[in-house]
Amino acid sequence: MDKASATGQLMFHLFAAFAEFERNLIHERSAAGRAAARARGRLGGRPEKLDKKELEMLKTLVANGTPITDIAQRWGVSRTTVYRYLEKE
Structure with missing residues (x-):
């Protein structure tokens, strides 16, 4: 052309x-x-990774002093995701 x-x-x-x-x-x-x-x-x-029950358990673990890295490994998420869930609620 x-x-x-x-x-x-x-x-x-x-x-x-x-x-x-x-x-x-x-x-x-x-x-x-x-x-x-x-x-x-x-x-x-994207669907949420953790439901309400798991979120409550996450908060309990944090309150009891469990390291964020251990919590993240337990659910197969990154530490950033754990912190993001803690900020949401």
Whole structure:
């Protein structure tokens, strides 16, 4: 395709317009899919690693002086994750 000629420029702009149109369609479909999932109760994102019972046990272990590294190894998470859970509640 020769972009120097008027026909080449027209074709280039048409292809670009179609590409932009397709991208906008994908965006709209994705947004509609997320909205439909939310309506069905799905929130998205990664599931929580620890449930409420495990979180209470984690807090008890911390209160009893168990090292954070040991707690993290027990649940197979990083120390950062343990600290993040402690900050949440």
